[in-house]
Amino acid sequence: MALLRFHLHPLRDLPPRSFLSFCGTQKTLTFSSRSRAVALALASYSSSSGRSPRLLFRQLFEKESSTYTYLLADVGHPEKPAVLIDPVDKTADRDISLIKELGVKLIYAMNTHVHADHVTGTGIIKSKVPGVRSVISKASNAKADHLIKHGDKINFGDLYLEVRATSGHTLGCVTYITGDGPHQPDPRMAFTGDALLIRGCGRTDFQGGSSRQLYHSVHSQIFTLPKTTLIYPAHDYKGFTVSTVGEEILYNLRLAKDEETFKNIMENLNLAYPKMIDVAVPANMLCGLQGVPVSSQAAPS
Numbered sequence: 089m090a091l092l093r094f095h096l097h098p099l100r101d102l103p104p105r106s107f108l109s110f111c112g113t114q115k116t117l118t119f120s121s122r123s124r125a126v127a128l129a130l131a132s133y134s135s136s137s138g139r140s141p142r143l144l145f146r147q148l149f150e151k152e153s154s155t156y157t158y159l160l161a162d163v164g165h166p167e168k169p170a171v172l173i174d175p176v177d178k179t180a181d182r183d184i185s186l187i188k189e190l191g192v193k194l195i196y197a198m199n200t201h202v203h204a205d206h207v208t209g210t211g212i213i214k215s216k217v218p219g220v221r222s223v224i225s226k227a228s229n230a231k232a233d234h235l236i237k238h239g240d241k242i243n244f245g246d247l248y249l250e251v252r253a254t255s256g257h258t259l260g261c262v263t264y265i266t267g268d269g270p271h272q273p274d275p276r277m278a279f280t281g282d283a284l285l286i287r288g289c290g291r292t293d294f295q296g297g298s299s300r301q302l303y304h305s306v307h308s309q310i311f312t313l314p315k316t317t318l319i320y321p322a323h324d325y326k327g328f329t330v331s332t333v334g335e336e337i338l339y340n341l342r343l344a345k346d347e348e349t350f351k352n353i354m355e356n357l358n359l360a361y362p363k364m365i366d367v368a369v370p371a372n373m374l375c376g377l378q379g380v381p382v383s384s385q386a387a388p389s
């Protein structure tokens with residue numbers, strides 16, 4: 089019976105310390121039968137389970153701003169259409185080389201929001217890779233080829249990303265979530281931008297930020313996803329790479345609290361403004377197209 093109970097409710101039934109130390113050592117331990125049962129249960133919370141045989145996925149890092157860029161492609165489709173989420177100007181050439189080497193066809197360079205700490209790589213990519221369209225939310229008031237809103241689907245081959253409005257860090261922040269249904273990655277993958285970071289969240293003190301809005305966005309649009317949904321943020325400052333909805337509901341140091349406590353935490357972060365803010369925001373309002381030839385700047389759809 090104990091075995092069955094752990095199998096069904098790993099996060100609820102395990103004390104946090106056991107969960108964390110277990111995750112760190114699960115590859116090397118010789119398991120007792122009970123530990124083996126827990127391992128099976130936790131498998132659905134790991135970052136390497138499931139997915140889709142069609143999905144090529146890469147998590148890329150830019151170290152100056154600690155930004156993650158994500159490449160997703162449908163390699164089951166003859167054209168291998170691909171999207172890049174939150175590219176950075178400094179690593180745009182690296183990403184372009186990788187895309188060429190992997191033989192995928194980049195169709196969208198997408199942003200989760202108007203970043204304040206770095207210039208998006210979207211402009212450079214558009215100038216160097218013909219046919220790529222920039223994507224950002226209409227609510228951000230930024231310019232792009234394709235302005236998206238809550239509920240939209242972004243198709244690449246037979247895979248898609250669902251758009252959910254998750255404002256609060258900035259006006260018009262969105263989360264892109266892999267589709268639900270045949271061929272789509274399982275577990276789902278949520279690219280949360282700065283709305284939800286691993287054990288944290290984006291600040292709310294500029295660019296139309298609001299702690300109340302962020303709390304409601306994350307609780308209604310992200311924490312309602314299946315607990316196994318993988319969380320891929322736009323930044324990490326501590327070395328984390330991936331989390332899950334289930335983990336963040338339990339252990340997020342800000343958003344797992346009640347709303348009043350969250351508001352107090354956010355009002356007392358005392359963070360310095362990002363060093364690049366005065367350069368990054370104006371450039372990103374144009375999807376990084378400043379200094380890029382006008383021929384690359386398509387009209388919005």
Ligand SMILES: N[C@@H](CCC(=O)N[C@@H](CSS)C(=O)NCC(=O)O)C(=O)O
Nearest residue numbers: 204205282288289290291359361362363
């Ligand atoms: N020191 C960095 C900026 C760090 C920062 O403010 N990060 C933002 C996301 S980028 S606007 C944030 O929301 N951080 C939340 C946190 O708790 O750290 C720089 O100068 O660029």
